[in-house]
Amino acid sequence: MSDVEDAIARAYRAEWAVIVAGLAGRFGDLDLAEESAAEAFATAVARWPSDGVPPKPGAWLMITATRKGIDRIRRENRRTEKHTEAQSMFDVNAESEPVGVIDDDRLRLIFTCCHPALAVESRLALTLRMVGGLTVAEIARAFLASESAIGQRITRAKAKIKAARIPYRVPSDDDLADRVTGVLTVLFLVFNEGYLATGADTDPVRPELTAEAIRLTRLVRMLLPEDGEVAGLLAMMLLSEARRTARIASTGQLVPLAEQDRGSWDAALIAEGHRLVRERLSAAAAGDAPGRYQILAAINAVHTSARESRDTDWSQVLALYDQLVNLDPSPIIALNRAIAVAELDGPGAALPIVDRLERDLAGYHSFHATRADLLRRLGRGEDARAAYGQAIDLAGNAAEIAYLTAKRDSLPS
Amino acid sequence: MQYLVSVIDDRADPGSSDRRPAISEFNERLISGGYWVFAGGLADPDAATVIDNRGEHPVFTDGPFVESKEYLAGVWVWEAPDLDVALTLAAEASRICDRKLEVRPFQ
Numbered sequence: 001m002s003d004v005e006d007a008i009a010r011a012y013r014a015e016w017a018v019i020v021a022g023l024a025g026r027f028g029d030l031d032l033a034e035e036s037a038a039e040a041f042a043t044a045v046a047r048w049p050s051d052g053v054p055p056k057p058g059a060w061l062m063i064t065a066t067r068k069g070i071d072r073i074r075r076e077n078r079r080t081e082k083h084t085e086a087q088s089m090f091d092v093n094a095e096s097e098p099v100g101v102i103d104d105d106r107l108r109l110i111f112t113c114c115h116p117a118l119a120v121e122s123r124l125a126l127t128l129r130m131v132g133g134l135t136v137a138e139i140a141r142a143f144l145a146s147e148s149a150i151g152q153r154i155t156r157a158k159a160k161i162k163a164a165r166i167p168y169r170v171p172s173d174d175d176l177a178d179r180v181t182g183v184l185t186v187l188f189l190v191f192n193e194g195y196l197a198t199g200a201d202t203d204p205v206r207p208e209l210t211a212e213a214i215r216l217t218r219l220v221r222m223l224l225p226e227d228g229e230v231a232g233l234l235a236m237m238l239l240s241e242a243r244r245t246a247r248i249a250s251t252g253q254l255v256p257l258a259e260q261d262r263g264s265w266d267a268a269l270i271a272e273g274h275r276l277v278r279e280r281l282s283a284a285a286a287g288d289a290p291g292r293y294q295i296l297a298a299i300n301a302v303h304t305s306a307r308e309s310r311d312t313d314w315s316q317v318l319a320l321y322d323q324l325v326n327l328d329p330s331p332i333i334a335l336n337r338a339i340a341v342a343e344l345d346g347p348g349a350a351l352p353i354v355d356r357l358e359r360d361l362a363g364y365h366s367f368h369a370t371r372a373d374l375l376r377r378l379g380r381g382e383d384a385r386a387a388y389g390q391a392i393d394l395a396g397n398a399a400e401i402a403y404l405t406a407k408r409d410s411l412p413s
Numbered sequence: 414m415q416y417l418v419s420v421i422d423d424r425a426d427p428g429s430s431d432r433r434p435a436i437s438e439f440n441e442r443l444i445s446g447g448y449w450v451f452a453g454g455l456a457d458p459d460a461a462t463v464i465d466n467r468g469e470h471p472v473f474t475d476g477p478f479v480e481s482k483e484y485l486a487g488v489w490v491w492e493a494p495d496l497d498v499a500l501t502l503a504a505e506a507s508r509i510c511d512r513k514l515e516v517r518p519f520q
Contacts, residue, residue, distance in 0.1 A: 117496060164518045167415045167495035222430075 232294030
Protein backbone atom coordinates (compact mmCIF):
# COMPACT_ATOMS: atom_id res chain seq x y z
CA MET A 1 0.00 0.00 0.00
CA SER A 2 1.34 3.46 -0.90
CA ASP A 3 1.67 6.17 1.74
CA VAL A 4 -1.34 8.01 0.35
CA GLU A 5 -3.52 4.90 0.26
CA ASP A 6 -2.42 4.18 3.80
CA ALA A 7 -3.30 7.73 4.88
CA ILE A 8 -6.74 7.41 3.28
CA ALA A 9 -7.37 4.05 4.94
CA ARG A 10 -6.30 5.45 8.29
CA ALA A 11 -8.45 8.57 7.86
CA TYR A 12 -11.39 6.36 6.94
CA ARG A 13 -10.99 4.29 10.09
CA ALA A 14 -10.53 7.32 12.32
CA GLU A 15 -12.88 9.84 10.76
CA TRP A 16 -15.82 8.09 9.08
CA ALA A 17 -18.05 8.00 12.17
CA VAL A 18 -16.96 11.49 13.24
CA ILE A 19 -17.96 12.92 9.88
CA VAL A 20 -21.24 11.02 9.46
CA ALA A 21 -22.20 11.92 13.03
CA GLY A 22 -21.21 15.56 12.63
CA LEU A 23 -23.13 15.95 9.39
CA ALA A 24 -26.18 14.14 10.80
CA GLY A 25 -26.22 16.65 13.64
CA ARG A 26 -25.82 19.54 11.26
CA PHE A 27 -28.29 18.46 8.57
CA GLY A 28 -30.67 16.33 10.64
CA ASP A 29 -30.67 13.71 7.91
CA LEU A 30 -28.76 10.43 8.11
CA ASP A 31 -29.07 9.75 4.40
CA LEU A 32 -27.57 13.05 3.44
CA ALA A 33 -24.85 12.63 6.08
CA GLU A 34 -23.87 9.20 4.78
CA GLU A 35 -23.84 10.21 1.12
CA SER A 36 -21.88 13.41 1.73
CA ALA A 37 -19.31 11.57 3.85
CA ALA A 38 -18.91 8.92 1.14
CA GLU A 39 -18.48 11.67 -1.45
CA ALA A 40 -15.80 13.39 0.63
CA PHE A 41 -13.79 10.17 0.88
CA ALA A 42 -14.18 9.59 -2.86
CA THR A 43 -12.80 13.10 -3.41
CA ALA A 44 -9.85 12.30 -1.15
CA VAL A 45 -9.13 9.16 -3.15
CA ALA A 46 -9.17 11.22 -6.35
CA ARG A 47 -7.21 14.22 -5.10
CA TRP A 48 -4.75 13.21 -2.39
CA PRO A 49 -2.45 11.19 -4.69
CA SER A 50 -1.73 14.31 -6.79
CA ASP A 51 -2.34 17.11 -4.24
CA GLY A 52 -0.72 15.31 -1.32
CA VAL A 53 -2.27 14.37 2.01
CA PRO A 54 -3.56 17.52 3.76
CA PRO A 55 -1.89 18.38 7.07
CA LYS A 56 -5.14 17.77 8.96
CA PRO A 57 -6.93 15.00 7.06
CA GLY A 58 -9.87 14.92 9.48
CA ALA A 59 -10.58 18.64 9.17
CA TRP A 60 -10.15 18.50 5.38
CA LEU A 61 -12.64 15.64 5.15
CA MET A 62 -15.17 17.33 7.44
CA ILE A 63 -15.04 20.58 5.47
CA THR A 64 -15.26 18.74 2.15
CA ALA A 65 -18.15 16.58 3.34
CA THR A 66 -20.03 19.59 4.72
CA ARG A 67 -19.64 21.37 1.36
CA LYS A 68 -20.84 18.26 -0.46
CA GLY A 69 -23.84 18.14 1.83
CA ILE A 70 -24.73 21.78 1.23
CA ASP A 71 -24.23 21.26 -2.53
CA ARG A 72 -26.57 18.31 -2.42
CA ILE A 73 -29.27 20.24 -0.61
CA ARG A 74 -28.98 23.10 -3.13
CA ARG A 75 -28.86 20.78 -6.10
CA GLU A 76 -31.73 18.57 -5.13
CA ASN A 77 -34.13 21.29 -4.10
CA ARG A 78 -33.15 24.90 -4.12
CA ARG A 79 -34.31 26.25 -0.76
CA THR A 80 -37.43 24.12 -0.94
CA GLU A 81 -38.81 21.30 1.11
CA LYS A 82 -35.65 19.44 1.87
CA HIS A 83 -33.65 22.46 2.89
CA THR A 84 -36.29 23.83 5.19
CA GLU A 85 -36.84 20.37 6.59
CA ALA A 86 -33.16 19.86 7.26
CA GLN A 87 -32.95 23.31 8.74
CA SER A 88 -35.92 22.77 11.02
CA MET A 89 -34.61 19.43 12.26
CA PHE A 90 -31.36 21.14 13.05
CA ASP A 91 -33.18 23.81 15.04
CA VAL A 92 -35.14 21.22 16.96
CA ASN A 93 -31.92 19.47 17.86
CA ALA A 94 -30.29 22.67 18.95
CA GLU A 95 -33.19 23.45 21.25
CA SER A 96 -33.58 20.06 22.88
CA GLU A 97 -29.88 19.42 23.26
CA PRO A 98 -29.16 20.04 26.96
CA VAL A 99 -30.81 16.69 27.71
CA GLY A 100 -27.68 14.86 26.57
CA VAL A 101 -25.30 13.65 29.21
CA ILE A 102 -22.22 13.47 27.04
CA ASP A 103 -21.57 15.76 24.17
CA ASP A 104 -20.31 13.77 21.24
CA ASP A 105 -22.02 13.42 17.88
CA ARG A 106 -20.80 9.84 17.55
CA LEU A 107 -22.61 8.82 20.70
CA ARG A 108 -25.81 10.38 19.35
CA LEU A 109 -25.30 8.44 16.15
CA ILE A 110 -24.83 5.15 18.01
CA PHE A 111 -27.95 5.66 20.10
CA THR A 112 -29.96 6.54 17.02
CA CYS A 113 -28.74 3.49 15.09
CA CYS A 114 -29.47 1.21 18.07
CA HIS A 115 -32.89 2.71 18.79
CA PRO A 116 -35.35 0.19 20.29
CA ALA A 117 -38.01 1.17 17.72
CA LEU A 118 -35.84 -0.43 15.00
CA ALA A 119 -35.72 -4.19 14.43
CA VAL A 120 -32.57 -5.82 15.81
CA GLU A 121 -31.31 -6.82 12.34
CA SER A 122 -31.76 -3.24 11.19
CA ARG A 123 -29.84 -1.94 14.19
CA LEU A 124 -26.95 -4.26 13.41
CA ALA A 125 -26.76 -3.29 9.74
CA LEU A 126 -27.26 0.41 10.40
CA THR A 127 -24.64 0.55 13.16
CA LEU A 128 -22.05 -1.26 11.04
CA ARG A 129 -22.74 1.06 8.10
CA MET A 130 -23.11 4.44 9.80
CA VAL A 131 -20.78 4.06 12.78
CA GLY A 132 -18.47 1.30 11.59
CA GLY A 133 -18.18 2.56 8.02
CA LEU A 134 -18.49 -0.95 6.57
CA THR A 135 -19.84 -1.02 3.03
CA VAL A 136 -23.16 -2.66 2.26
CA ALA A 137 -21.22 -5.41 0.44
CA GLU A 138 -19.06 -6.05 3.53
CA ILE A 139 -22.09 -6.24 5.82
CA ALA A 140 -23.87 -8.57 3.41
CA ARG A 141 -20.84 -10.87 3.33
CA ALA A 142 -20.56 -10.88 7.09
CA PHE A 143 -24.19 -11.84 7.63
CA LEU A 144 -24.49 -14.14 4.59
CA ALA A 145 -27.24 -11.95 3.19
CA SER A 146 -27.62 -10.48 -0.26
CA GLU A 147 -26.42 -6.92 -0.82
CA SER A 148 -29.89 -5.85 -1.89
CA ALA A 149 -31.40 -7.25 1.31
CA ILE A 150 -28.91 -5.38 3.50
CA GLY A 151 -29.21 -2.24 1.38
CA GLN A 152 -32.97 -2.32 1.72
CA ARG A 153 -32.78 -2.93 5.45
CA ILE A 154 -30.57 0.13 5.89
CA THR A 155 -32.72 2.28 3.61
CA ARG A 156 -35.89 1.30 5.46
CA ALA A 157 -34.30 1.98 8.83
CA LYS A 158 -33.17 5.43 7.72
CA ALA A 159 -36.63 6.13 6.32
CA LYS A 160 -38.23 5.15 9.61
CA ILE A 161 -35.83 7.32 11.61
CA LYS A 162 -36.88 10.24 9.46
CA ALA A 163 -40.63 9.52 9.18
CA ALA A 164 -41.17 8.68 12.85
CA ARG A 165 -38.65 11.29 13.98
CA ILE A 166 -36.38 9.07 16.01
CA PRO A 167 -34.34 11.73 17.79
CA TYR A 168 -30.67 12.28 17.24
CA ARG A 169 -29.50 12.60 20.78
CA VAL A 170 -28.09 10.87 23.81
CA PRO A 171 -31.00 9.62 25.94
CA SER A 172 -31.83 11.41 29.18
CA ASP A 173 -30.45 10.10 32.46
CA ASP A 174 -33.68 8.18 33.17
CA ASP A 175 -33.42 6.13 29.99
CA LEU A 176 -29.65 5.98 29.66
CA ALA A 177 -29.04 2.63 31.38
CA ASP A 178 -31.71 0.85 29.32
CA ARG A 179 -30.55 2.39 26.10
CA VAL A 180 -26.89 1.56 26.78
CA THR A 181 -27.99 -2.04 27.30
CA GLY A 182 -29.58 -1.88 23.85
CA VAL A 183 -26.36 -0.60 22.31
CA LEU A 184 -24.31 -3.30 24.05
CA THR A 185 -26.70 -5.97 22.77
CA VAL A 186 -25.98 -4.87 19.21
CA LEU A 187 -22.22 -4.87 19.77
CA PHE A 188 -22.40 -8.26 21.49
CA LEU A 189 -24.35 -9.74 18.56
CA VAL A 190 -21.80 -8.40 16.07
CA PHE A 191 -19.00 -9.94 18.12
CA ASN A 192 -20.76 -13.29 18.52
CA GLU A 193 -21.51 -13.57 14.85
CA GLY A 194 -17.80 -13.07 14.24
CA TYR A 195 -16.70 -15.40 17.01
CA LEU A 196 -19.01 -18.30 16.25
CA ALA A 197 -20.09 -17.63 12.71
CA THR A 198 -23.13 -19.51 11.45
CA GLY A 199 -23.18 -21.28 8.11
CA ALA A 200 -21.76 -24.73 7.45
CA ASP A 201 -19.81 -23.68 4.36
CA THR A 202 -18.25 -20.47 5.66
CA ASP A 203 -15.25 -19.63 7.77
CA PRO A 204 -15.97 -20.62 11.37
CA VAL A 205 -14.58 -17.31 12.60
CA ARG A 206 -14.97 -13.91 10.94
CA PRO A 207 -12.18 -11.82 12.44
CA GLU A 208 -13.37 -8.70 10.61
CA LEU A 209 -16.57 -8.80 12.69
CA THR A 210 -14.89 -9.47 16.02
CA ALA A 211 -12.40 -6.69 15.29
CA GLU A 212 -15.16 -4.27 14.32
CA ALA A 213 -17.18 -5.12 17.46
CA ILE A 214 -14.11 -4.47 19.61
CA ARG A 215 -13.35 -1.21 17.82
CA LEU A 216 -16.92 0.05 18.30
CA THR A 217 -17.00 -1.08 21.93
CA ARG A 218 -13.71 0.76 22.55
CA LEU A 219 -15.35 3.84 21.08
CA VAL A 220 -18.40 3.49 23.36
CA ARG A 221 -16.03 2.92 26.29
CA MET A 222 -14.18 6.13 25.43
CA LEU A 223 -17.49 8.01 25.28
CA LEU A 224 -18.97 6.40 28.42
CA PRO A 225 -15.90 5.68 30.57
CA GLU A 226 -17.91 5.43 33.80
CA ASP A 227 -20.23 2.68 32.59
CA GLY A 228 -19.31 -0.65 34.18
CA GLU A 229 -21.19 -2.78 31.68
CA VAL A 230 -19.40 -1.16 28.75
CA ALA A 231 -16.08 -1.99 30.43
CA GLY A 232 -17.34 -5.51 31.15
CA LEU A 233 -18.38 -6.14 27.56
CA LEU A 234 -15.08 -4.82 26.24
CA ALA A 235 -13.14 -7.02 28.67
CA MET A 236 -15.18 -10.06 27.70
CA MET A 237 -14.55 -9.42 24.01
CA LEU A 238 -10.81 -8.90 24.52
CA LEU A 239 -10.44 -12.07 26.59
CA SER A 240 -12.34 -14.07 23.96
CA GLU A 241 -10.52 -12.47 21.04
CA ALA A 242 -7.20 -13.33 22.74
CA ARG A 243 -8.07 -17.01 22.32
CA ARG A 244 -9.41 -16.72 18.79
CA THR A 245 -6.54 -18.36 16.90
CA ALA A 246 -6.14 -21.12 19.49
CA ARG A 247 -9.81 -22.02 19.16
CA ILE A 248 -9.60 -23.47 15.67
CA ALA A 249 -7.15 -26.26 14.77
CA SER A 250 -5.41 -26.30 11.40
CA THR A 251 -7.85 -29.05 10.46
CA GLY A 252 -10.69 -26.54 10.88
CA GLN A 253 -11.93 -28.25 14.00
CA LEU A 254 -12.97 -26.36 17.13
CA VAL A 255 -10.53 -26.77 20.01
CA PRO A 256 -12.30 -26.66 23.40
CA LEU A 257 -10.89 -24.41 26.10
CA ALA A 258 -9.31 -27.29 28.03
CA GLU A 259 -7.30 -28.44 25.01
CA GLN A 260 -6.15 -25.06 23.70
CA ASP A 261 -2.46 -24.20 23.46
CA ARG A 262 -2.39 -21.47 26.07
CA GLY A 263 0.97 -20.24 24.82
CA SER A 264 -0.66 -19.06 21.62
CA TRP A 265 -3.16 -16.82 23.40
CA ASP A 266 -2.61 -13.11 22.81
CA ALA A 267 -0.91 -11.93 26.00
CA ALA A 268 -1.45 -8.22 25.32
CA LEU A 269 -5.22 -8.61 24.87
CA ILE A 270 -5.41 -10.76 27.99
CA ALA A 271 -3.48 -8.18 30.01
CA GLU A 272 -5.82 -5.42 28.81
CA GLY A 273 -8.89 -7.54 29.57
CA HIS A 274 -7.60 -8.39 33.05
CA ARG A 275 -6.92 -4.72 33.74
CA LEU A 276 -10.54 -3.88 32.92
CA VAL A 277 -11.85 -6.74 35.06
CA ARG A 278 -9.69 -5.58 38.00
CA GLU A 279 -11.01 -2.05 37.56
CA ARG A 280 -14.59 -3.38 37.74
CA LEU A 281 -13.79 -5.62 40.72
CA SER A 282 -12.68 -2.62 42.74
CA ALA A 283 -15.81 -0.76 41.66
CA ALA A 284 -17.89 -3.76 42.80
CA ALA A 285 -16.05 -3.79 46.12
CA ALA A 286 -17.03 -0.13 46.47
CA GLY A 287 -20.69 -1.09 46.10
CA ASP A 288 -21.28 -0.78 42.35
CA ALA A 289 -23.18 -4.03 41.64
CA PRO A 290 -21.88 -5.72 38.49
CA GLY A 291 -24.16 -6.47 35.54
CA ARG A 292 -24.10 -9.53 33.30
CA TYR A 293 -21.25 -8.45 31.04
CA GLN A 294 -18.99 -7.70 33.98
CA ILE A 295 -19.69 -11.14 35.45
CA LEU A 296 -19.12 -12.83 32.09
CA ALA A 297 -15.85 -10.92 31.80
CA ALA A 298 -14.84 -12.08 35.27
CA ILE A 299 -15.54 -15.70 34.28
CA ASN A 300 -13.36 -15.22 31.21
CA ALA A 301 -10.69 -13.69 33.44
CA VAL A 302 -10.66 -16.79 35.68
CA HIS A 303 -10.18 -19.02 32.63
CA THR A 304 -7.45 -16.90 31.13
CA SER A 305 -5.61 -16.63 34.46
CA ALA A 306 -5.00 -20.39 34.63
CA ARG A 307 -1.62 -21.35 33.24
CA GLU A 308 -2.85 -24.87 32.59
CA SER A 309 -6.41 -26.04 32.15
CA ARG A 310 -6.17 -28.11 35.35
CA ASP A 311 -5.24 -24.97 37.32
CA THR A 312 -8.65 -23.41 36.58
CA ASP A 313 -10.34 -22.16 39.73
CA TRP A 314 -13.71 -23.83 39.11
CA SER A 315 -15.17 -22.87 42.46
CA GLN A 316 -14.60 -19.26 41.49
CA VAL A 317 -16.26 -19.91 38.11
CA LEU A 318 -19.23 -21.55 39.83
CA ALA A 319 -19.58 -18.67 42.30
CA LEU A 320 -19.67 -16.24 39.38
CA TYR A 321 -22.29 -18.31 37.57
CA ASP A 322 -24.37 -18.37 40.75
CA GLN A 323 -24.21 -14.60 40.75
CA LEU A 324 -25.17 -14.52 37.07
CA VAL A 325 -28.12 -16.88 37.58
CA ASN A 326 -29.44 -14.48 40.22
CA LEU A 327 -29.28 -11.66 37.72
CA ASP A 328 -30.53 -13.56 34.71
CA PRO A 329 -32.22 -16.90 35.43
CA SER A 330 -32.12 -17.99 31.79
CA PRO A 331 -31.75 -21.69 30.91
CA ILE A 332 -28.62 -20.99 28.82
CA ILE A 333 -26.83 -19.57 31.84
CA ALA A 334 -28.02 -22.52 33.93
CA LEU A 335 -26.50 -24.80 31.30
CA ASN A 336 -23.11 -23.07 31.47
CA ARG A 337 -23.27 -23.19 35.25
CA ALA A 338 -23.79 -26.96 35.04
CA ILE A 339 -20.48 -27.25 33.16
CA ALA A 340 -18.72 -25.71 36.15
CA VAL A 341 -20.62 -28.11 38.46
CA ALA A 342 -19.32 -31.02 36.37
CA GLU A 343 -15.74 -29.86 36.86
CA LEU A 344 -16.15 -29.43 40.61
CA ASP A 345 -18.46 -32.32 41.58
CA GLY A 346 -18.17 -34.63 38.58
CA PRO A 347 -20.37 -35.32 35.54
CA GLY A 348 -22.80 -37.39 37.63
CA ALA A 349 -23.75 -34.31 39.64
CA ALA A 350 -24.15 -32.13 36.56
CA LEU A 351 -26.22 -34.47 34.38
CA PRO A 352 -29.51 -34.17 36.33
CA ILE A 353 -29.15 -30.37 36.30
CA VAL A 354 -28.71 -30.44 32.52
CA ASP A 355 -31.56 -32.91 32.02
CA ARG A 356 -33.92 -30.58 33.81
CA LEU A 357 -33.26 -27.94 31.12
CA GLU A 358 -34.44 -30.13 28.26
CA ARG A 359 -37.88 -28.55 27.98
CA ASP A 360 -36.36 -25.11 27.35
CA LEU A 361 -33.25 -26.05 25.42
CA ALA A 362 -34.17 -29.10 23.33
CA GLY A 363 -33.59 -27.05 20.15
CA TYR A 364 -30.20 -25.66 21.23
CA HIS A 365 -27.11 -27.51 20.05
CA SER A 366 -25.02 -26.66 23.12
CA PHE A 367 -27.55 -28.41 25.34
CA HIS A 368 -27.03 -31.68 23.46
CA ALA A 369 -23.27 -31.15 23.18
CA THR A 370 -22.99 -30.60 26.94
CA ARG A 371 -25.13 -33.66 27.66
CA ALA A 372 -23.11 -35.73 25.20
CA ASP A 373 -19.88 -34.78 26.96
CA LEU A 374 -21.28 -35.65 30.40
CA LEU A 375 -22.68 -38.99 29.16
CA ARG A 376 -19.33 -39.79 27.52
CA ARG A 377 -17.48 -39.09 30.78
CA LEU A 378 -19.97 -41.30 32.62
CA GLY A 379 -19.20 -44.15 30.24
CA ARG A 380 -22.68 -44.14 28.69
CA GLY A 381 -21.42 -44.49 25.11
CA GLU A 382 -24.71 -45.19 23.35
CA ASP A 383 -26.54 -42.31 25.00
CA ALA A 384 -23.57 -40.04 24.28
CA ARG A 385 -23.59 -41.05 20.62
CA ALA A 386 -27.26 -40.11 20.28
CA ALA A 387 -26.72 -36.78 22.03
CA TYR A 388 -23.72 -35.93 19.80
CA GLY A 389 -25.93 -36.71 16.82
CA GLN A 390 -28.58 -34.27 17.97
CA ALA A 391 -25.95 -31.60 18.66
CA ILE A 392 -24.46 -32.06 15.18
CA ASP A 393 -27.88 -31.74 13.56
CA LEU A 394 -28.56 -28.46 15.36
CA ALA A 395 -25.11 -26.82 15.26
CA GLY A 396 -24.56 -24.09 12.68
CA ASN A 397 -20.83 -23.49 13.00
CA ALA A 398 -18.54 -25.52 10.74
CA ALA A 399 -15.71 -25.91 13.29
CA GLU A 400 -18.10 -26.97 16.01
CA ILE A 401 -19.71 -29.57 13.75
CA ALA A 402 -16.25 -30.96 12.92
CA TYR A 403 -15.36 -31.15 16.61
CA LEU A 404 -18.62 -32.84 17.63
CA THR A 405 -18.35 -35.33 14.77
CA ALA A 406 -14.80 -36.27 15.78
CA LYS A 407 -15.91 -36.71 19.38
CA ARG A 408 -18.79 -38.93 18.36
CA ASP A 409 -16.63 -41.03 16.08
CA SER A 410 -14.04 -41.57 18.81
CA LEU A 411 -16.58 -43.12 21.19
CA PRO A 412 -15.78 -46.78 21.86
CA SER A 413 -18.28 -48.89 19.96
CA MET B 414 -44.88 16.06 14.98
CA GLN B 415 -48.19 14.22 15.29
CA TYR B 416 -48.55 10.53 16.04
CA LEU B 417 -51.58 8.30 15.68
CA VAL B 418 -51.75 5.98 18.68
CA SER B 419 -53.95 2.98 17.97
CA VAL B 420 -55.33 1.00 20.88
CA ILE B 421 -55.40 -2.67 19.96
CA ASP B 422 -57.63 -5.13 21.75
CA ASP B 423 -57.69 -8.88 21.43
CA ARG B 424 -60.90 -10.94 21.33
CA ALA B 425 -59.12 -13.96 22.77
CA ASP B 426 -57.51 -11.97 25.58
CA PRO B 427 -59.38 -8.69 26.06
CA GLY B 428 -58.00 -5.90 28.25
CA SER B 429 -59.91 -5.06 31.41
CA SER B 430 -63.09 -2.99 31.10
CA ASP B 431 -62.67 -0.79 34.17
CA ARG B 432 -60.07 1.58 32.72
CA ARG B 433 -62.15 4.63 31.91
CA PRO B 434 -61.37 6.68 35.05
CA ALA B 435 -57.62 6.03 34.72
CA ILE B 436 -57.71 6.93 31.01
CA SER B 437 -59.60 10.15 31.73
CA GLU B 438 -57.01 11.09 34.31
CA PHE B 439 -54.22 10.27 31.81
CA ASN B 440 -55.96 12.42 29.17
CA GLU B 441 -55.94 15.34 31.60
CA ARG B 442 -52.21 14.94 31.93
CA LEU B 443 -51.82 14.76 28.13
CA ILE B 444 -53.71 18.03 27.85
CA SER B 445 -51.71 19.81 30.54
CA GLY B 446 -48.46 18.55 28.99
CA GLY B 447 -49.47 19.92 25.59
CA TYR B 448 -49.52 16.47 23.93
CA TRP B 449 -53.25 15.97 23.52
CA VAL B 450 -54.79 16.48 20.07
CA PHE B 451 -57.61 13.95 19.97
CA ALA B 452 -58.84 10.82 21.73
CA GLY B 453 -61.75 8.52 21.10
CA GLY B 454 -62.91 5.02 21.90
CA LEU B 455 -64.56 3.02 19.11
CA ALA B 456 -67.68 0.87 19.07
CA ASP B 457 -67.24 -2.82 18.33
CA PRO B 458 -65.93 -3.64 14.81
CA ASP B 459 -69.26 -5.37 14.17
CA ALA B 460 -70.80 -1.89 14.03
CA ALA B 461 -68.54 -0.92 11.11
CA THR B 462 -69.61 -0.61 7.47
CA VAL B 463 -67.22 -0.70 4.53
CA ILE B 464 -68.09 1.49 1.54
CA ASP B 465 -66.55 1.08 -1.91
CA ASN B 466 -67.69 3.58 -4.52
CA ARG B 467 -64.85 3.14 -6.97
CA GLY B 468 -67.14 1.27 -9.37
CA GLU B 469 -70.47 2.24 -10.90
CA HIS B 470 -72.50 2.02 -7.71
CA PRO B 471 -71.53 2.35 -4.10
CA VAL B 472 -71.23 -1.03 -2.41
CA PHE B 473 -71.91 -1.26 1.30
CA THR B 474 -70.56 -4.19 3.27
CA ASP B 475 -71.55 -4.99 6.83
CA GLY B 476 -68.61 -5.37 9.20
CA PRO B 477 -64.95 -4.25 9.36
CA PHE B 478 -62.61 -4.20 6.29
CA VAL B 479 -60.58 -6.99 7.78
CA GLU B 480 -61.74 -9.65 10.20
CA SER B 481 -59.14 -10.47 12.80
CA LYS B 482 -58.69 -11.57 16.35
CA GLU B 483 -57.00 -8.26 17.11
CA TYR B 484 -58.88 -5.08 16.32
CA LEU B 485 -58.71 -1.34 16.71
CA ALA B 486 -60.52 -0.35 19.90
CA GLY B 487 -59.70 3.36 19.98
CA VAL B 488 -57.29 6.07 18.91
CA TRP B 489 -55.32 8.97 20.24
CA VAL B 490 -53.59 11.68 18.28
CA TRP B 491 -50.64 13.15 20.12
CA GLU B 492 -48.37 16.06 19.41
CA ALA B 493 -44.81 15.21 20.48
CA PRO B 494 -41.39 16.62 19.59
CA ASP B 495 -39.97 13.19 18.68
CA LEU B 496 -40.52 9.44 18.86
CA ASP B 497 -38.79 9.05 22.23
CA VAL B 498 -41.34 11.35 23.84
CA ALA B 499 -44.20 9.55 22.07
CA LEU B 500 -42.88 6.12 23.10
CA THR B 501 -42.45 7.13 26.74
CA LEU B 502 -46.07 8.35 26.80
CA ALA B 503 -47.21 5.22 24.94
CA ALA B 504 -45.52 2.91 27.43
CA GLU B 505 -47.45 4.63 30.20
CA ALA B 506 -50.69 4.64 28.18
CA SER B 507 -50.46 0.93 27.40
CA ARG B 508 -50.28 0.13 31.10
CA ILE B 509 -53.09 2.51 31.94
CA CYS B 510 -55.55 1.25 29.32
CA ASP B 511 -54.34 -2.36 29.69
CA ARG B 512 -53.98 -2.84 25.95
CA LYS B 513 -51.36 -3.04 23.25
CA LEU B 514 -50.65 0.20 21.35
CA GLU B 515 -49.27 1.07 17.93
CA VAL B 516 -47.54 4.43 17.51
CA ARG B 517 -47.42 5.67 13.94
CA PRO B 518 -46.31 9.06 12.70
CA PHE B 519 -48.46 11.19 10.43
CA GLN B 520 -46.78 12.12 7.16
